[in-house]
Amino acid sequence: MGENFKAPSVSVSSLSTLTIPPKDSFFGGGNMPYFSPGPMTLVSTFFSESEYPSFSQLLAGAMASPLAKPPTLLPGEEENCKQGYKQNRPMNLMVAQSPFFTIPTAFTPSGLLNSPGFLSALQSPFGMSHQQALAHVTAQAALSQSYLQTQAECHFPLQSKSVQVLGASDPEESSLQPQLDTMSSDQKSKKFELPQLSQSEDKPSFNSVDRPASDGYNWRKYGQKMVKASERPRSYYKCTHLKCLVKKKVERSIDGHITEITYKGHHNHELPQPNKRRRDGCAQDGSDCSNINPETGTHTEIEINGLNGALVAHSEQVSTEMACERSVSNECEEIEDAETAASKEHDDATNVKRMKTTVETPILSSSHKAEPESKIVVQTRNEVDILDDGFKWRKYGQKVVKGNHHPSCI
DNA sequence: AGCCTTTGACCAGCG
DNA sequence: TCGCTGGTCAAAGGC
Numbered sequence A: 001m002g003e004n005f006k007a008p009s010v011s012v013s014s015l016s017t018l019t020i021p022p023k024d025s026f027f028g029g030g031n032m033p034y035f036s037p038g039p040m041t042l043v044s045t046f047f048s049e050s051e052y053p054s055f056s057q058l059l060a061g062a063m064a065s066p067l068a069k070p071p072t073l074l075p076g077e078e079e080n081c082k083q084g085y086k087q088n089r090p091m092n093l094m095v096a097q098s099p100f101f102t103i104p105t106a107f108t109p110s111g112l113l114n115s116p117g118f119l120s121a122l123q124s125p126f127g128m129s130h131q132q133a134l135a136h137v138t139a140q141a142a143l144s145q146s147y148l149q150t151q152a153e154c155h156f157p158l159q160s161k162s163v164q165v166l167g168a169s170d171p172e173e174s175s176l177q178p179q180l181d182t183m184s185s186d187q188k189s190k191k192f193e194l195p196q197l198s199q200s201e202d203k204p205s206f207n208s209v210d211r212p213a214s215d216g217y218n219w220r221k222y223g224q225k226m227v228k229a230s231e232r233p234r235s236y237y238k239c240t241h242l243k244c245l246v247k248k249k250v251e252r253s254i255d256g257h258i259t260e261i262t263y264k265g266h267h268n269h270e271l272p273q274p275n276k277r278r279r280d281g282c283a284q285d286g287s288d289c290s291n292i293n294p295e296t297g298t299h300t301e302i303e304i305n306g307l308n309g310a311l312v313a314h315s316e317q318v319s320t321e322m323a324c325e326r327s328v329s330n331e332c333e334e335i336e337d338a339e340t341a342a343s344k345e346h347d348d349a350t351n352v353k354r355m356k357t358t359v360e361t362p363i364l365s366s367s368h369k370a371e372p373e374s375k376i377v378v379q380t381r382n383e384v385d386i387l388d389d390g391f392k393w394r395k396y397g398q399k400v401v402k403g404n405h406h407p408s409c410i
Numbered sequence B: 001a002g003c004c005t006t007t008g009a010c011c012a013g014c015g
Numbered sequence C: 001t002c003g004c005t006g007g008t009c010a011a012a013g014g015c
Helices: A055-064 A077-086 A109-115 A114-121 A130-135 A140-155 A179-183 A316-326 A329-349
Strands: A014-020 A042-046 A091-097 A164-167 A219-227 A231-241 A247-252 A258-264 A312-313 A353-356 A374-377 A398-400 A408-410
Touching: none
Parallel strands: A258 A312
Antiparallel strands: A014 A091, A042 A091, A164 A312, A219 A231, A231 A247, A247 A258, A353 A374, A398 A408
């Protein structure tokens, strides 16, 4: 598809996908995801992982799309919509959105679906209203965004380091390195503070107030503090994996919505198995239980959907892993494996000197905070005890067990 | 019993 | 040296 498009003249701040379930799975109700104002253009439709078009083509198509106009269907997509809908298959919509164009009135997917081509594709001949379809366009937008990032990893391996996810309050806000050059310096930043949205009134709470967003890893909170700079409580989390030194900071607004997540470091281990992640079966690090679409293999993470207000993931690696965890893309897994292997290699090579990187790589720029890009520190292992069993153990607690006068070290 | 969060204290960097 | 600030520790308690 992209070969028909010329070099981009318009920067696209975000590409994301929305999933429309099969028509037979429609049911009434549902929660409308939040979509920020902005022009949207349907770039592509696809119905399965294997049909997922190459990211470069999507990008080319997105960049050439008329972002300053109301949402439109690119050539061929209308027929694609029709075919997928007739075949009762879940349909993914690749949507582009531009940050440089502000529309005062809120533009929601209904606008997209109301576009001439798309309306005809969805509404007839089945009589299914697009509003019903929209009711099911849920958190998969955010999910797919992570998936999209992985696609970016696949197609722009060198550039993907600076891919940044901005989710939730503006779920379409993902950034792509190719646009970097087109942005002015004051648009570049390492960190975005997301606007607080008062969504609690009309959107259900998902018990995410006290927990960070899920990224597939297990985190343990080791501190919380009021930071003067942000005047919001900041929570500190460590990856619970024994050998992993990754940390993250989570800032929340007064009402408990996540406003910022900052990752530090790189995971040197695989994603934990889902069944090991939490006692109650949900994500251990605090996200809500997720929904998995068995047909598409997509994984719907409610919290990141924007229902919770905001989420920022600053780690390109984590973002990739998020995507790989949630999607069942083989390509993704291969990439992940490759990355893991590369990461292990790197770890071996720098066994003593480990990277401690603030992964808020400055891709986007803006007048927001400016922080040091990355730093390398020498981390000692003194917190890891080497016992005579050959394994390294880390003490994480001590408690007097009933019936035993000696404290048991955990 | 395992594993988590809470929270006050402590530490280190910086001006 | 001192005070401020952000980050971390670790005992205590909860689930």
